[in-house]
Amino acid sequence: MSSSRPRRTHDTDARPSRGIPEATVARLPVYLRALTALSERGIATASSEELARAAGVNSAKLRKDLSYLGSYGTRGVGYDVEYLRYQIAREIGLTQDWPVIIVGIGNLGHALANYSGFVSRGFGIVGLLDADPAKVGERVGDHVVRAYSELEDVVREYNVSIGIIATPASAAQEVCDRMVAAGITSVLNFAPVVLNVPPGVDVRKVDLSTELQILAYHEQRKALSARLTKVDGVPAERSSVAP
Amino acid sequence: MSSSRPRRTHDTDARPSRGIPEATVARLPVYLRALTALSERGIATASSEELARAAGVNSAKLRKDLSYLGSYGTRGVGYDVEYLRYQIAREIGLTQDWPVIIVGIGNLGHALANYSGFVSRGFGIVGLLDADPAKVGERVGDHVVRAYSELEDVVREYNVSIGIIATPASAAQEVCDRMVAAGITSVLNFAPVVLNVPPGVDVRKVDLSTELQILAYHEQRKALSARLTKVDGVPAERSSVAP
């Protein structure tokens, strides 16, 4: 993809904040959470082995991941929990607070609006919007639901770049288009549709029934191999015995 | 990992239902949804190109994915929407209904209990459980919240193998342990903790603030490259000019 783009031949920057692999980026929040948990338990230093256990990964992967950020550990000792926590938070961009809006204040929107995890992790809800006039004015958590028509005003007022879509599937694309037109460049989508966005806009999808379906696939296979084990005594592996 | 395990040398089974790559399994639900949408629009046949567009992937990937299931298309023509839909549903295991329970009926539990997407996609909620006596007996959607202590009863009665955890982080591991002890072998976890489970139990995690943090990371980088573009005119790419 970018193979035709020339590599930089000299780089005076000791900490390459560029080029962190996506798989690593997706794990940084997990490490951050593990470090916060260790910190709350009063633990000042942790080895890659301990940290990895807390994060549910193996230590080789953790060390490789952290190496993309820089050298924040001490050989023979481990990592300073607070220091590493700060470095990861800075890398992700959580040393600032991100204003977010939620569009669609149904059951899920309610749950998201009340979710304390957002605020505690560097995000601030600055607007709840719904197209249903019956919902406008309703109090949800610390907020009052505003009219969907005020989307542009809210985005401008708070300089919002992250939007959450919690509408029915039928409305999601139009909400997304309007968010993007208003200047939002990152979208977290809970509606079960594939959103089309212009280049430069990031979309992440949380799909509840997809997750269950993936589990169902594996359940089915467990049931299948259990049945085959009973029949011909071959565990786990599917056998192909000619009749 | 399994490189020491002997490969089957002969396989009389035309459709290898084994060995579908995880990345493919994770996309099958997306294809299923795209096919359902096409079906509802009255479209009987679709090419890999059309299907791929509806699913938000490229057509090479879609064809490769489908090839793991078998040869369900017709060269020169495309795929029969209904037929392919059925084949994918069967592969995932959605030709049967999966009973699920939800533990933790807070805001999120409410939202999940009311989410129609579960039922319409092959899952049936057979129990809502909460440890808070004040919540027991409460009506949520079609269900009445039962006491957490009844977990084993519900799992046995409905032969439940999939459990959803929507409790606070502090309770999640103990709920998970109890689910597993009761016979559940697949867990969908909404609590922001890493769950420890014995081998043979699958866990999938939906982590709301992790998703936002990943978006924040990319937002930060967009803001950074925009600023650098203004300063020295190098777009997108971070430059490392000596001062």
Place this chain on the structure above:
DNA sequence: TAGATTGTTAATCGATTAACAATC
């Protein structure tokens, strides 16, 4: 110094993609 643990290398594995022969 001896012991411990990081940061990095290199091998391996799995996923993606383009291209095209097979075939409807």
Place this chain on the structure above:
DNA sequence: TAGATTGTTAATCGATTAACAATC
């Protein structure tokens, strides 16, 4: 038959893992 499109091959890319030299 000619045109279209699948199913598969092979090349490429990115992620994971084990091993260990560097170093506290």
